[in-house]
Amino acid sequence: MDKNGKIVGLCGSLRKGSYNEMLLKIAGSLMPDGIDFEIVRFDEIPVYNADNDMPIVDARPESVIKFRDALATADAFIIASPEYNYSIPGGLKNAIDWASRGKDSPLMHKPVAIMGATQGMWGTVRMQTAFLPVLTFLNMNPVLQPEVLISQAQNKFDEDGNLNDEKTIDIIKKKIENLISACRV
Incomplete structure (x- = not known):
């Protein structure tokens, strides 16, 4: 990704007050200069x-045309999602x-970083694992490290x-750095 790249965020939760939407907004605020960030919704x-x-x-x-057009502007993606029934939420999978x-x-062929926040103890690890076959089929380039698995989100967001949680913020920064680096490969 060059200095004027763009990252698009997708939130797996459509709820008001979603911790994962908060997580995406935090990620957006941590973008380096010259990198645009946009959250694209899919509730329609x-x-x-x-x-x-x-x-x-x-x-x-x-x-769908509007959604796909918005995604087409991205050099890379960040997906922040909760875990529903040990997997990817249906609305996100549908999108x-x-x-x-x-x-x-x-x-196709674009880098992607998956992260998630949950009120539970597992930090969306099963949702993130469930995404791997989908990303493989799409020949996407998943940025796997560091893992952003926020458990007990109700205690980490105001x-x-x-x-x-400064440690989590540092992990998110590193994930973004790795995502941007994956665009240069």
């Missing part, structure tokens, strides 16, 4: 249906499915969404 996207995913005949819904299809997929 319908459930994936291959009958509606035919770019040749312009069958994709407008919300990834829409973005992954076709030779014009805006995800009411204004600030992260009050």
Whole structure:
């Protein structure tokens, strides 16, 4: 990624007051100069249906086209997500499915960093592991280290969404550095 690169963030939770959206905002605030960061939402996207995913005949819904266009501006991605039923939340997986299809997929071959925050003790480790086959299929370049696994998030974020754990902030900074370095490879 050159000095004027762009990283797009996706949040696996659509909840108001989501710890993972707070995490993405923290990541955005830690970007070095010249790196743009944008959180792209997907709450308007319908459930994936291959009958509606035919770019040749312009069958994709407008919300999907807008989503894919926003992703296409990225040099790399940060996904911050909770863990639902030991895996990737359905809404996020649905959005990834829409973005992954076709030779014009805006995800293919791009670096990605996965991180997550949860009120539980496992820090989204199973969700992050569940993403590995998806990233492999998309031939994405996952930045695996350091792992950002925030457990007991309710004790690490204040009411204004600030992260009050300096060790975790340092880990996030290192993850961002590694993501940017992966863009240069």
